[in-house]
Amino acid sequence: MNKRFFIFILFITPFIGQLVLLPYVNRIEPILIGLPFFHFWLVLWIVLTPLITFLIYKIEKKNGGYE
Incomplete structure (x- = not known):
């Protein structure tokens, strides 16, 4: 799995948990x-x-940030 995709999934997880799943x-x-x-x-x-x-911060720091 691409690291950027993994970071994107981590990034949207709180939004999904707090907004999308809230009615359920x-x-x-x-x-x-x-x-x-x-x-x-x-x-x-x-x-x-x-x-x-x-x-996400630790992963980005390890990778040296985005190019």
């Missing part, structure tokens, strides 16, 4: 760590988005 996770049940599922989903992506961004 808009429910109260199940309750996870005391939060309705909808709120848990949003908090999960608030945590995952910086981790994915850091991963």
Whole structure:
């Protein structure tokens, strides 16, 4: 797999998780760590988005950035 394609997939993953899948996770049940599922989903992506961004940064730093 091309590294640029992999970085693109990592880049759009938070957008898909937070915007595209949001109507499908808009429910109260199940309750996870005391939060309705909808709120848990949003908090999960608030945590995952910086981790994915850091991963993209590390990959780009290793490769010397774009030409």
